[in-house]
Every structure is written in structure tokens, then in C-alpha cells.
Amino acid sequence: MNSHQHEVLVVGAGGAGLMAALYASKTANTAVLSKLYPTRSHTGAAQGGVGAALGNIEEDHPEWHTYDTVKGSDYLGDQDAIEFMCSEAVPAVYELEHMGLPFSRTPDGRIAQRPFGGHTNNKTGKPVRRACYAADRTGHMILQTLYQQCIKNQVNFFDEFQVIDLILSNGAAAGVVAIQLSTGELHTFHAKSVIFATGGHGRIWEITSNAYAYSGDGIAITLRRGIPAQDMEFFQFHPTGIYKLGILITEGVRGEGGVLINDSGERFMTHYAPNVKDLASRDVISRAMYLEMSQGHGIGGQRYLLLDVRPETVNKYAAEDGRKRPDGSPYVVTAEEVLGKLPDIIDFCRTYLGVDPVTQPMPVQPTAHYAMGGIPTNKFGEAVIDEKNTVLPGLFAAGEAACVSVHGANRLGTNSLLDLLVFGKHSGLRAAEYAKGAAFQPLPSDATDFARAQFDAMLNNDGSESAADIGGEMKSIMMDHVSVFRTEEGMRLAVDKVCELKERFKHVRVGDRGKIFNTDLLNTWELGNLLDLAEVTAVSALARQESRGAHAREDFSKRDDANWMRHTLAWRRDNRIELSYKPVVKTKYEPKERVY
Amino acid sequence: MDVTIKIFRFNPEIDKQPHFETYSVQAQETDRVLDLLEYIKGHMDGTLSFRRSCAHGVCGSDAMRINGRNRLACKVLVKELGSKITVEPILGLRVIKDMIVDMEPFFEHFRSVLPYFINDEPAPTTERLQSIEDRERFDDTTKCILCAACTTSCPSFWANQRYVGPAAIVNAHRFIFDSRDRAAAERLRILNDQFGVYRCHTIFNCTDACPRDIQVTQAIGEVKKAIATGRIE
Numbered sequence: 001m002n003s004h005q006h007e008v009l010v011v012g013a014g015g016a017g018l019m020a021a022l023y024a025s026k027t028a029n030t031a032v033l034s035k036l037y038p039t040r041s042h043t044g045a046a047q048g049g050v051g052a053a054l055g056n057i058e059e060d061h062p063e064w065h066t067y068d069t070v071k072g073s074d075y076l077g078d079q080d081a082i083e084f085m086c087s088e089a090v091p092a093v094y095e096l097e098h099m100g101l102p103f104s105r106t107p108d109g110r111i112a113q114r115p116f117g118g119h120t121n122n123k124t125g126k127p128v129r130r131a132c133y134a135a136d137r138t139g140h141m142i143l144q145t146l147y148q149q150c151i152k153n154q155v156n157f158f159d160e161f162q163v164i165d166l167i168l169s170n171g172a173a174a175g176v177v178a179i180q181l182s183t184g185e186l187h188t189f190h191a192k193s194v195i196f197a198t199g200g201h202g203r204i205w206e207i208t209s210n211a212y213a214y215s216g217d218g219i220a221i222t223l224r225r226g227i228p229a230q231d232m233e234f235f236q237f238h239p240t241g242i243y244k245l246g247i248l249i250t251e252g253v254r255g256e257g258g259v260l261i262n263d264s265g266e267r268f269m270t271h272y273a274p275n276v277k278d279l280a281s282r283d284v285i286s287r288a289m290y291l292e293m294s295q296g297h298g299i300g301g302q303r304y305l306l307l308d309v310r311p312e313t314v315n316k317y318a319a320e321d322g323r324k325r326p327d328g329s330p331y332v333v334t335a336e337e338v339l340g341k342l343p344d345i346i347d348f349c350r351t352y353l354g355v356d357p358v359t360q361p362m363p364v365q366p367t368a369h370y371a372m373g374g375i376p377t378n379k380f381g382e383a384v385i386d387e388k389n390t391v392l393p394g395l396f397a398a399g400e401a402a403c404v405s406v407h408g409a410n411r412l413g414t415n416s417l418l419d420l421l422v423f424g425k426h427s428g429l430r431a432a433e434y435a436k437g438a439a440f441q442p443l444p445s446d447a448t449d450f451a452r453a454q455f456d457a458m459l460n461n462d463g464s465e466s467a468a469d470i471g472g473e474m475k476s477i478m479m480d481h482v483s484v485f486r487t488e489e490g491m492r493l494a495v496d497k498v499c500e501l502k503e504r505f506k507h508v509r510v511g512d513r514g515k516i517f518n519t520d521l522l523n524t525w526e527l528g529n530l531l532d533l534a535e536v537t538a539v540s541a542l543a544r545q546e547s548r549g550a551h552a553r554e555d556f557s558k559r560d561d562a563n564w565m566r567h568t569l570a571w572r573r574d575n576r577i578e579l580s581y582k583p584v585v586k587t588k589y590e591p592k593e594r595v596y
Numbered sequence: 597m598d599v600t601i602k603i604f605r606f607n608p609e610i611d612k613q614p615h616f617e618t619y620s621v622q623a624q625e626t627d628r629v630l631d632l633l634e635y636i637k638g639h640m641d642g643t644l645s646f647r648r649s650c651a652h653g654v655c656g657s658d659a660m661r662i663n664g665r666n667r668l669a670c671k672v673l674v675k676e677l678g679s680k681i682t683v684e685p686i687l688g689l690r691v692i693k694d695m696i697v698d699m700e701p702f703f704e705h706f707r708s709v710l711p712y713f714i715n716d717e718p719a720p721t722t723e724r725l726q727s728i729e730d731r732e733r734f735d736d737t738t739k740c741i742l743c744a745a746c747t748t749s750c751p752s753f754w755a756n757q758r759y760v761g762p763a764a765i766v767n768a769h770r771f772i773f774d775s776r777d778r779a780a781a782e783r784l785r786i787l788n789d790q791f792g793v794y795r796c797h798t799i800f801n802c803t804d805a806c807p808r809d810i811q812v813t814q815a816i817g818e819v820k821k822a823i824a825t826g827r828i829e
Contacts, residue, residue: 039742098719245652344654509642512645516607517696
């Protein structure tokens with residue numbers, strides 16, 4: 001039988017999806033659909049930590065975390081939602097520990113915490129140890145722990161079911177259409193609540209830390225169904241991706257004292273962020289790296305710099321900075337300590353570069369990392385679909401696919417894991433609560449037609465274009481013109497090029513005509529999603545005539561609060577993108593110039 | 597460099613028997629095997645089927661038998677293998693299509709060992725305390741990514757697929773030796789079974805196969821010892 005009915009459907013089984021499923025399944029009949037086995041989800045690639053003001057090592061407060069996040073967002077984050085997230089952070093981390101998550105420990109047995117970019121003691125402005133970590137595999141531990149808890153609580157999984165459409169009926173969510181990968185058959189899932197927790201879309205860019213699976217399916221599906229995407233011009237480039245490969249090297253390296261070095265052997269961040277230096281916010285550091293490279297200070301004149309965590313380097317700069325241990329003694333590390341705290345990134349460097357970070361610096365460049373934008377929601381995870389924040393009944397989103405917005409124009413490190421915990425939980429709770437009071441909407445008789453038409457179009461054309469070529473050209477133009485620095489001219493080029501690629505995509509060739517595990521067909525459909533999101537990103541970016549957070553324009557180099565302290569909403573209408581704007585929620589934090 | 601890559605092929609909708617196909621590709625020494633498979637799929641034969649996601653050895657999707665040894669395709673570079681590469685699906689699980697095998701029996705074994713934290717005592721308002729040493733005791737087995745490279749390298753598992761296999765024991769170990777957990781005795785009872793730890797004949801294939809460098813055979817040995825002595829230390 002290819003028809004199913006559940007009260008709550010969760011689409012995606014990363015951290016946000018599993019958290020939503022754990023909470024929704026307490027009171028409602030819940031199913032999780034995931035195109036991957038849950039433990040393959042990209043949450044598992046997160047490394048450095050989850051932010052929460054536990055104060056285990058030094059003074060800290062949720063209010064400080066809130067302020068740092070508002071400032072980090074370059075005042076585009078909604079301050080009520082940020083305050084909510086940062087105050088929920090503390091119980092959320094304790095809850096994970098109670099679920100058995102193996103955090104690293106302090107000498108007195110508490111959860112260990114390390115410094116991270118943009119997280120500060122609000123009195124001194126110096127870095128604060130707020131990131132709760134499990135070595136450099138915090139995301140892995142979160143994903144495994146949540147999956148383990150789902151098994152314990154007998155959550156209902158449909159593994160390797162890829163959702164390809166959202167069904168709306170009477171102005172409310174009514175279910176989804178999915179392909180079962182092992183058979184190629186379409187399934188209809190009837191539901192009262194649908195939660196999209198489908199992750200991001202960093203595969204739009206050439207250099208990315210993101211998994212192949214990060215094709216933005218949820219945002220692309222909802223856009224096709226008339227739901228806007230919010231703040232898509234804001235996409236974070238993480239400063240330290242492995243050169244050419246883009247594989248993430250955690251900010252925790254700099255938290256442990258690592259520094260960025262240019263071709264002259266200089267620690268250049270002292271010029272760009274004199275107070276916190278290498279622990280400035282990610283947008284600030286990525287821009288500094290681009291500026292260094294454009295001035296010819298890349299290593300050997302090339303497009304990379306060095307990240308140096310050799311003990312002698314760490315100790316030299318820690319002494320210069322006057323960094324201390326919690327007990328007041330000078331901060332001095334050994335090779336063993338570096339190895340113990342950063343085992344995975346040392347393994348990555350040895351495997352992919354033949355470089356041992358304990359004895360050699362790592363070649364790094366900014367890498368496309370995280371979507372601040374996504375499906376607009378309120379702080380309960382409910383999708384809000386216009387300038388007035390009107391709720392679409394039964395539709396929810398959480399995690400990277402959603403835009404609450406707690407990250408605004410630039411996310412702080414450790415706040416993505418926090419986001420998925422807090423908003424995964426609350427979307428699950430609210431979805432179950434909604435389902436209890438709502439009726440199933442009737443399914444249309446042609447529920448699968450819209451999805452089927454998309455697949456027929458890929459299978460029945462002249463096949464004159466290659467998906468690999470289209471994808472390669474998209475990644476290249478987006479990397480060149482819609483990445484760390486942007487100009488009017490470059491973004492226009494990108495919009496035109498992506499539109500041309502979308503035309504060529506209508507002739508895309510699918511080599512595999514089979515039913516069983518037709519990954520060729522599904523990867524091609526995912527490329528269509530990426531093209532849609534590349535267009536929305538470039539069009540949203542072109543319209544925003546200011547520089548804020550991750551959106552840095554050479555032709556509008558200042559933030560413009562009078563005109564642009566507002567969220568972008570982008571709709572897909574008649575095959576073109578229409579933009580509108582809604583205000584940012586401000587509580588008590590007045591916008592200030594952002595200095596680190 | 598020129599690389600000749602011989603790939604196991606089986607399409608259940610067309611083939612009666614599996615066969616090998618050989619492709620010639622241009623590669624860099626630093627290319628991952630996954631990069632070559634992606635290139636072949638994108639430019640030469642779209643029907644080539646395999647699972648992959650993170651492409652840097654943390655998601656566990658792309659365990660394959662590469663030059664006779666279980667590896668993650670994204671974590672083995674051409675320079676380690678030379679110009680002749682053979683890629684096959686992992687052994688002991690039913691092949692569905694090309695490199696894609698039926699993972700359900702593997703996950704069923706995983707689920708059978710209570711692979712989740714159990715402690716029904718009331719939790720404190722903050723964290724449960726754990727010393728650095730107690731945390732270190734089970735660190736190695738927390739690294740498992742459930743890729744199945746270990747279990748499908750094990751001759752005992754090839755011989756009898758009712759054996760829970762190394763990965764399930766590794767995940768039991770992760771909780772048995774966690775000072776905060778309270779269900780070690782129950783897990784040891786489950787593994788003290790004819791299809792439990794005693795199927796392990798310390799062949800060490802699993803340890804060699806693990807892409808996360810988990811000392812799998814040692815972990816199994818510690819579970820065996822705990823069953824034999826009744827002590828967890």
C-alpha cells in the first residue's frame with residue numbers, strides 16, 4: 001500500500017528532525033521520512049560545540065549569549081527569538097547530557113566548555129568559554145544520541161524515502177509525496193502537521209563544507225508551493241575549509257589557541273579585530289582572508305592562508321595575548337593536548353592533505369557552510385508565509401532549513417546545534433499540539449501529479465544537456481560572484497547565468513531509466529532544487545543595497561539600518577522571483593557599529 | 597595519472613548475474629575514490645549506483661570493498677591504491693544495486709543490543725557528573741558511524757549473518773563502560789549468546805577495516821571479559 005496516514009510527519013532526520021520526532025511522538029502518531037539513514041545526516045559533521053551559558057568554567061549568562069547573538073547577526077536576527085533560544089540553551093544541553101551524550105569533561109566532572117568566535121564576556125569583551133563540546137565531534141555525538149533515543153522510544157522511521165512535494169489543502173498542510181528509493185514508487189503520506197527539517201543548500205557553491213545531500217529540498221519544495229523563502233542572501237562562509245576540498249576545520253582550533261597566518265608569517269587578524277583577533281565572527285574573518293588574498297598575501301600568492309595550531313605557535317600568541325587557564329596560570333599547550341581535543345580534524349588533515357597539524361600549519365580558505373535563510377517561521381516553528389507573519393496551519397520548519405530568524409545576517413559558531421535542539425523540540429511540541437486539535441484535510445485526488453510532472457519532464461526531453469556540466473557552471477558562477485564579496489555587476493551576471501542554466505536544465509539527460517535506487521534521477525531533481533535556490537539567493541542579494549553580516553557589497557560597503565534593517569521574503573511566482581520585506585523584531589538591543 | 601577502475605555492477609532490473617565493468621579515468625593522486633565514482637556517474641554512466649553524503653569520512657554512507665579491503669570511498673585516496681583499483685560492495689549483506697546493499701539486517705543487529713542510554717534514577721537539575729577518566733574509558737567506541745565496514749569484513753559474519761557482529765558489540769561497549777549507565781548487565785546478557793560475542797575469533801579484520809580507527813577487537817575482548825568475570829572495569 002502506498003498510502004500512509006500519520007498525525008505528524010517529520011521530513012529529515014538530522015538533529016532538528018530527530019528532536020522534533022522525539023517530542024511530537026510523545027503525544028501524537030508521528031513518522032520520520034529521511035532520504036538518508038538518519039545517522040548519515042549532516043548534523044554529524046558539526047565539530048566544535050553547542051553554545052549554552054552554563055558557566056561551568058567562568059562567569060557567563062544567557063543574557064550575554066543573547067547580546068552576542070544579536071550583535072553577531074548584525075542586528076538582523078529577531079531579538080525575541082534569540083532571547084528565547086539562548087535562555088532555552090542551558091536546559092537543552094542538560095537534557096542532552098541526561099540522554100547520555102558523552103560531553104568532554106572538566107576536572108570536576110562537569111561539561112567542558114571552550115571559547116568560540118563572537119562569544120564574549122560582555123563586561124570585558126574578551127572571549128568566554130561557552131561552547132559545550134565532545135572533543136571535535138560534538139555534532140556526531142548529538143546525532144547519535146538523538147537517534148539512540150528515537151530507537152529507545154520506538155519512533156517510526158521511513159528510511160530512504162525522499163520527500164519531493166508538499167500537499168496543501170484548504171489553506172493548510174495535508175501531507176507529503178515521497179519516493180521510496182528501493183522501489184522507485186511514489187507514496188502519499190496524509191498528515192495534519194508536516195515539519196520540514198531538511199537542512200541547507202551549500203552545494204550551490206564550488207567550495208563547500210556541505211554534504212552531497214545538502215540540496216535544499218525542503219526550501220525548494222515549499223517555494224514551488226507558494227511559500228516564501230526568507231533572507232536567502234545571507235549564506236555563511238566559514239573561514240577555515242581545507243584548501244580546494246572545503247572540508248570544515250572547526251573554529252574550535254582557534255578556540256584552543258590556533259591562529260591564521262598570511263604569506264609574510266603575520267597573524268593578520270590583529271589588524272581586523274584587535275580585541276578578539278582570531279575569535280571574531282565568521283563573516284569578519286572570511287572577509288579579512290579575502291582581503292589578505294586579494295592584496296597578494298595568500299600563501300605563495302595563491303588563494304589560501306595557513307591555520308596554525310602547532311603548540312609553539314599557540315603558546316607564543318597566548319603569551320602575547322596574556323591568555324590564562326581557569327586557575328590563573330599561563331595558557332600553555334602540549335602536542336598531546338592538541339591531539340586530544342581535536343582528534344578528528346587532525347585525522348582529516350593527515351588523510352586528505354598529508355599534513356600533520358601538530359607539526360605543520362593547515363592550508364585553509366573560506367568555504368560555503370551555512371544557510372542563515374530558509375523557510376520563515378516563528379519561535380514555535382510554525383511557518384509564517386507573509387509580511388504579517390500569518391501562520392500556515394499545519395506547516396512547520398526547524399533547523400537549517402528554517403529561518404526563525406535567530407542568526408540574522410551571520411550565525412555565530414555553536415548556534416546551529418543550539419538552533420536545531422531548541423526549535424526542533426518546540427516545532428515537535430507545537431506540531432503535536434496542533435494535530436490534537438485539527439482534522440485531517442482532505443487529500444486532492446491528484447496528490448502526486450505535481451511531483452510526477454517534474455520527474456516526467458526530466459525523463460522525457462531531448463537529453464541534450466549534462467547535469468554535471470550545469471551543476472559545475474552553477475557552482476562556479478556562484479563562487480565567483482555571490483560569495484564573500486559581492487558587486488552589482490557580478491550578481492547580475494550570476495542571475496543571468498543561473499536563469500540560462502535553468503533553461504538548459506529543461507533538456508537535462510538522465511542516464512538511468514530504472515526504478516530501483518535511481519540515484520541519477522534523484523540527484524538530477526536535487527540539482528533542479530539547487531538551481532532554484534541559487535536564483536533566489538542571487539536575486540535576493542542583488543536587491544539588498546547595503547553590507548550586513550555575510551552579505552558584503554563592494555559598491556554598498558556600509559550597513560544601512562534606515563532602509564535595510566528588515567527581512568527579505570522571496571516568492572516564486574510565474575517562474576520569476578518576487579521580493580518583499582518584513583520588519584526585524586527588536587526588543588532592547590539598539591543597533592550599534594559592530595566591532596570585535 | 598591514468599587510473600583503471602574495475603567496478604562490480606548489478607542492476608536487478610536488467611542483470612541476471614553481477615559482472616564487472618572497467619573504466620579508464622584521469623585522476624589526481626589526491627582524488628578520493630568517491631571522486632572517481634562521481635566522475636564516472638556524472639560523465640560516463642549515470643546508472644552507476646552508490647550511497648554517499650558527507651564525502652569526508654563522518655557519515656558512514658560509502659563503505660565499499662576497495663582493492664579487497666573495506667574502506668570508505670571518501671576516505672581513501674588514489675595515491676594509496678595506485679593505478680589499478682577494484683571496487684565491490686561490502687560482503688555479507690544482500691546486494692540491491694551495484695554498491696548499494698540491504699542495510700536493514702545490520703541495523704537490526706544494532707538495535708538488538710539496547711544501543712541507548714539507560715538510567716532511570718532521577719536526573720539532577722544540572723549535568724550528571726563524570727570524571728575525565730570515566731569519560732575516557734569508553735571514548736573509543738563513541739566514534740562509531742555505523743558504516744558497517746567492520747561487520748562486513750568479519751569472516752564469522754560472512755559465515756552466519758545471525759551473528760550480531762562487531763559494530764553492534766562496539767555500540768553495546770559504548771554504554772556498558774559508561775559510568776552513568778545502569779543497564780550493562782542486560783546488555784551483557786544479550787551478548788552472552790551463541791550469536792553474541794563468542795562468534796568473534798579475534799581475526800582483527802574489523803579493527804583493520806574501521807575508518808574511525810576504533811580498536812574494535814579490543815572492545816569486543818573487553819565485553820567478553822566483562823561477561824566472564826561479571827565485572828566492568
